[in-house]
Amino acid sequence: MHISFLKEKNPCFFEKVMHNNYCYSHEDCDQALLKRSRFIRDYLKGFNKASNIPNKFYISNLIKSSMSIYGQMQEEKLMGFIRACMDSPSGDLVEIGSAWGRSSFALLNLSVYYDIGTLICIDSWNEKISVEQKSELTSSQLMQMNWDNMFDSFIVNMSNTISNNCNYIREISNKAIDKYEDSVIFTNEFGRSKVTNKIAILHIDANHNIEAVFNDIKIWSKYLVNNAWVIFDDYEWVYGDGPKNCCRSYREIIKPIYWG
């Protein structure tokens, strides 16, 4: 509906505007973002809590700053994030699979905007974990990536004035839950963060194999508060149906949000 309409009207919007910016002045780029933000606001007006929609300047800044971070999140998911945060209960935000921090940055920004709670990013940042899963990249490409550098980039990207609302656990999802159960998470980079153990938004974007997605939802869903949001990455995915099957199985108890 609105999303596909936007795609038709603006194919490869981001690539055109941001990546080929030799075609555009900085001001043209910002004007294009503002125009784009008006479309996003129109899309969001179709939902409850429409009075909560951020203005076009905030949305433009959110797109510009998140998309400047290397990563895989596309703009549709950013719209989904805004939609979820507009109507989110209070509590922790937990992201499983953060990589360089593109989606983490967007969630952190929105969490502060809507005063939702602390963001905890969970990722092993370890090539041995990542080669176990189906992926757009081959095992050798994954092994060649420098995962410590990826982790450093994550820290750089999340180190700003709002980072006291965020922390991370460098573990696989199964093990991270033990640390999450402590009510305080401490890291050298971000210090101490209090968590409530009540999850308002759960973003699952780690290993997309079906057993792994089921495992993530199984172990983390016990912390979901009433009306929490669960966001599955890659619902439609050429490499497998893990997120889709898992999401469908939980359809009775969780609200669908992102179907692309």
Ligand SMILES: C[S@@+](CC[C@H](N)C(=O)[O-])C[C@H]1O[C@@H](n2cnc3c(N)ncnc32)[C@H](O)[C@@H]1O
């Ligand atoms: C698709 S990337 C995340 C992309 C990121 N959300 C973004 O917006 O760019 C998947 C990440 O999940 C992590 N990962 C894979 N399996 C994991 C597991 N079992 N526990 C924790 N992290 C895992 C990988 O290290 C990788 O960084």
